[in-house]
Amino acid sequence: MDFAFDARTEELRAKLLAFMDEYVYPAEAVVHEQRAGLDSPWRNVPVVEELKAEARRQGLWNLFLPDSGYGAGLTNLQYAPLAEIMGRSPQIAPTVTNCAAPDTGNMEVLAQFGDEAQRKQWLQPLLAGEIRSAFAMTEPEVASSDATNITTRIERDGDEYVITGRKWYISGAMHPDCAVFIVMGKTDPDGADIRRQQSMVLVPRDTPGVTIERAMRVFGYEDHYHGGHAEVVFDHARVPASHLIGEEGGGFAIAQARLGPGRIHHCMRLIGMAERAIELMCRRAVSRDAFGTALAQQGVVQNWIADARVAVEQLRLLVLKTAWMMDTVGNRGAHTEIQAIKIATPRTVVGILDRAIQLYGAGGVSQDFPLAELYAGARTLMIADGPDEVHQRSLARRELKKHL
Known part of the structure; x- marks a missing residue:
């Protein structure tokens, strides 16, 4: 596989990075403030609706759908670095770009298995962000x-x-x-x-x-x-x-088709969460002293940051390989790789976030920083879309089958 991003991916990355800096990160604090004044805590706050309109205006909309008739027509390999960027602010970025679960998986199901009437009634409004x-x-x-x-x-x-x-x-x-x-x-x-x-x-x-x-x-x-x-x-x-x-009796197969892309999308975003954690760790380490020495000079802190960087680079390569295989040999052909990233990515990112929380002390578990909420989301993904142990069991069986 070629590790370089193609021209379209680079163009979208540049637009999305600028969108994150100009709109998404500044909105994180605003979201919490506006939500406190809502009559329903579940409704989108005004700033999210404003960002949805801006994302759509900039063409940062439905990036996850490989079918160009419905979405951006990107391959998994093209979408991976974009999902990673959105994962840096998972509370906002996927929602405002119409790339948030569970709608993404449901749109994929309707696009792949729904009939014309179902797509007209439900898929079209979902694609438009109306429902x-x-x-x-x-x-x-x-x-x-x-x-x-x-x-x-x-x-x-x-x-x-x-x-x-x-x-x-x-x-x-x-x-x-x-x-x-x-x-x-x-x-x-x-x-x-x-x-x-x-x-x-x-x-x-x-x-x-x-x-x-x-x-x-x-x-x-x-x-x-x-x-x-x-x-x-x-x-x-x-x-x-x-x-x-689809047909009666086809539910299990549809679920498996839905969960494959969902799993890799989660892993793509998890890498972005880990990158955000590393960035926050570094900022904290250079801004705080303990016992007369900057945290950045503490050997244990340096080890945490170095280990996190190594782990993220490893995970990214595995996720990109999996995306490439899904594009070239299909989800079934990439079954082992999808299971591998589903096992490795959440547990590794949970470890990175845990160290970041430790470095922030009381602030790490507070609402003043995103680490606690990121940790809760990452830890949940060790259960969601199939718990780690189920994927380990299946993966081990595939490996053992070669020797039986």
């Missing part, structure tokens, strides 16, 4: 690390599907602009193939029988920039049969 969405798969009563465990039922009744079940940590569900859920449930719970029992349906949020039970916090944070996380009950919620995505 938000949620992806409902995880359940509180089962080990959702194994997606075949889900118990939510999607039953055919004439020209309708009836959805019954309970989901939780449904990202985006608290946002008042969330208009639709993509719900994964079982249409054939007794089917012989456990990976053909599941299907996905589109469920409008205002469907009778859909209840947002409560907001779920993440390490005490409400995750406003994700549109919050919710526990949601589907009590015999009915939708037209035309709301089925």
Whole structure:
């Protein structure tokens, strides 16, 4: 692979870096101030809406979608350095560029598997940033690390599907602009193939029988920039049969297709989070003295910074290789690499953020600096989109299979 960025990537990087400096970083403090005055903590604050308009004006919009008919038409390799830049301010940058989860994954599902009517009704408003969405798969009563465990039922009744079940940590569900859920449930719970029992349906949020039970916090944070996380009950919620995505029994395959790009996007942004942490560590180290010596002169601090730089360079190369493989041999061909970055990136970035927090002392765990919130987000990604242990198990099996 060629490690140099092509001309289009360099152009977009320059625009995005300038956008971050001029608009995003200054808005971080403003967001917190404006949110305090809102009647709903989940609604976008005025400065975010202003930045969305500016990002769209500058062409920094829907950069994640490789399909040029819907998005920027970038490859994974082209998008990787852009997602990294946005990861430096994950609370704002992905949202204002319309590149935030879970909408990104839902748009990819609709673009790839939705029919013309579904794309017109839901994909187009999502692409325009007019609505938000949620992806409902995880359940509180089962080990959702194994997606075949889900118990939510999607039953055919004439020209309708009836959805019954309970989901939780449904990202985006608290946002008042969330208009639709993509719900994964079982249409054939007794089917012989456990990976053909599941299907996905589109469920409008205002469907009778859909209840947002409560907001779920993440390490005490409400995750406003994700549109919050919710526990949601589907009590015999009915939708037209035309709301089925793809075919009955195709839900598991659609989920896997959705999660591959989602995993690498998370890892791209995590590298940006690590870069922000290193920058903050260096600023702190050169501005503070302890016991008569600048922190920057302390051997342990120097080791933290050096180790962090080495780790980030390693991770970036692995993520870029994975992006290149996804572009050249497809998601299936890059399966091992996707699992490798999903294992390595969150745990490494959590370690870097932990050292940065330590260096900042009390400030590191406060709301005055972004480190605590970055840490909560990075640590969560050791669970989200499949916990590390599931990926380790699968990766080990692939390695062992070569010798059996």
